[in-house]
Amino acid sequence: MSSAGERQDWQEQDRSEAKVIPLRPEPTSEERPAVAEGASNPLLQAAVGVADRVLGRGWERKAANGLGFLRRRLTGEYQVDEFGFDAELTEGVLLNLARPLAEKYFRLEVRGAENIPAKGGALLVANHSGVLPLDAVMTQVAVHDHADRHLRMLAADLVFVLPGVNELARKAGHTLACNEDAQRLLENGEIVGVWPEGFKGIGKPFAERYKLQRFGRGGFVSSALRAGVPIVPCSIVGAEEIYPMIGNARTLARILGVPYVPITPTFPWLGPLGLVPLPTKWTIQFGEPIPTDGYPPEAADDPMLMFNLTDQVRETIQHSLYKLLVQRRSVFF
Numbered sequence: 473m474s475s476a477g478e479r480q481d482w483q484e485q486d487r488s489e490a491k492v493i494p495l496r497p498e499p500t501s502e503e504r505p506a507v508a509e510g511a512s513n514p515l516l517q518a519a520v521g522v523a524d525r526v527l528g529r530g531w532e533r534k535a536a537n538g539l540g541f542l543r544r545r546l547t548g549e550y551q552v553d554e555f556g557f558d559a560e561l562t563e564g565v566l567l568n569l570a571r572p573l574a575e576k577y578f579r580l581e582v583r584g585a586e587n588i589p590a591k592g593g594a595l596l597v598a599n600h601s602g603v604l605p606l607d608a609v610m611t612q613v614a615v616h617d618h619a620d621r622h623l624r625m626l627a628a629d630l631v632f633v634l635p636g637v638n639e640l641a642r643k644a645g646h647t648l649a650c651n652e653d654a655q656r657l658l659e660n661g662e663i664v665g666v667w668p669e670g671f672k673g674i675g676k677p678f679a680e681r682y683k684l685q686r687f688g689r690g691g692f693v694s695s696a697l698r699a700g701v702p703i704v705p706c707s708i709v710g711a712e713e714i715y716p717m718i719g720n721a722r723t724l725a726r727i728l729g730v731p732y733v734p735i736t737p738t739f740p741w742l743g744p745l746g747l748v749p750l751p752t753k754w755t756i757q758f759g760e761p762i763p764t765d766g767y768p769p770e771a772a773d774d775p776m777l778m779f780n781l782t783d784q785v786r787e788t789i790q791h792s793l794y795k796l797l798v799q800r801r802s803v804f805f
Contacts, residue, residue, distance in 0.1 A: 555653070556642030559622065566644050567616055573606075574613045577751055578710060584758035585618035587704055593658040594761065595696040596623065596665045597785050598706035599684055599793065600673035603715035603734045606749065607708050608667065612645070614756050615663060624657050625665045626650075626692075630730070651691050658699035665706075666692045668786075671731040675720070681712035682797060684790050690782035693764075697772040697781075702761035705785055707792035710754030713803050715739070752803050755796055759788055 541564055544550045552558045574580040588594065598611060608625055615623040626649035632638045647653045649666065657664050667673065668687040676685060696703050719735030739746030762785065771777055 552643070555624075555645075555647045555657070556639075557622075557624065557645045558643040561643050562622065562645060563616075567613060570609050570613050571617070574610050574754075577749075578610065578754040580610055580614065580710075580754045580756065582614045582618045582756050582758075584760075585614070587758045587760055588615060588619040588621060588663065589702065589704075589761070590619070590621075591661065593661045593699055593701040594663050594704050595654075595658060595692060595699075595701055596663060596704045596706050596758070597692060597789070598665065598667055599682075599708055599789055600667035600669040601676070601681065601708070602674060602711035602749075603717055603736070604749075605667075605674060606714065607711040608665065610711075610754060611665060611706065611708065611756060615665075619663075621663045623665045624662045626654055626667075628670060651695050654692065654695040655698050658695060658701045664695075668692060668782075675717065675732040675734065677720075678712070678716040678718055682709070682793050684786055684793075687782050687786050690778040693778050693781045693785070694772045696764050697767055697777075698769075700765040702763050702765075703781075703785055704761050705759035705788040705792065707757045707759065707789050707796060708754070709756075709793060709796045709800060710752045710803075713752045714749035716750075750804075753800070753805055755800070757792055757796060759792055762788075 541560070544560075550558065550560055588596070596611070596615070598607070601607060608627075612623045612625065615621050622645060624645045624647065627641060627646040628649055631641050631646060632648060647657070654664055654666070669685040670688070672685040676683075693703070715734060715736045717734045717736055721733040721735060725731065725733045736746065738748075762781070764781075767777070
């Protein structure tokens with residue numbers, strides 16, 4: 473886990489190197505090169521016509537934007553916030569890579585997106601499962617595509633010590649799961665995502681699927697109360713079955729320093745092929761927001777209130793999971 477001094481160093485370095493360069497607007501018909509509209513060279517005209525049919529209209533702008541993106545990456549002329557979040561990289565690359573997995577492979581169905589506030593801060597609380605945290609990535613896609621908001625995810629310490637993962641997670645909007653960072657993001661008007669079950673949820677046995685684990689001490693509720701933002705319960709169905717965890721190589725996990733090493737029907741028996749998730753049908757449902765702005769400032773220090781609100785959020789998600797499971801036709805359809 474990085475120290476506060478180390479986090480400040482890379483934050484200051486990112487801010488000093490990065491700046492925004494506006495993209496060129498799409499050219500008008502008058503501004504387009506003559507070769508595309510009225511050039512006398514028939515071969516060039518034919519080439520442009522083929523490009524329009526194959527790549528679609530506006531391919532010139534897409535190509536220019538792509539080249540501009542690469543240039544900004546190489547020169548460092550891009551913008552990140554104080555937590556390292558790179559909105560351009562997330563929208564232009566990371567979400568575009570995750571979207572086919574959500575839409576084509578998991579056939580993600582999103583319900584209740586209207587419950588996500590159109591502006592201002594909100595805390596999104598979801599169940600966690602699936603051995604690998606693909607549910608967090610799919611939720612990020614759902615929030616962006618259905619609510620036009622960026623989801624800022626709170627992640628465990630392990631994410632920030634894995635080589636290569638640390639920097640990518642920061643740029644994708646992750647930050648350390650601590651109350652201080654969560655409260656700052658909420659007060660800045662961000663949608664913050666938290667999965668309170670942590671490793672207990674994501675690494676639970678298949679026999680305990682869709683049974684919520686403990687939600688900890690309710691630190692996420694404290695952050696929401698202090699920021700005065702609503703809590704949005706989120707229920708995810710489909711992630712439990714992508715890697716059915718039938719065993720745990722605990723000795724190997726201790727040697728590697730990880731919470732668990734899963735044993736599934738395909739892993740490690742099929743080698744790398746066993747890492748391919750099963751193509752289950754996913755549903756993500758965002759529930760009605762639970763307001764917190766009606767509580768006094770000192771409410772965040774009331775342990776009984778913390779317990780009651782935490783339990784309310786947990787029971788809301790659990791009840792929603794049961795309803796979604798009853799409505800589901802099958803795991804894969």
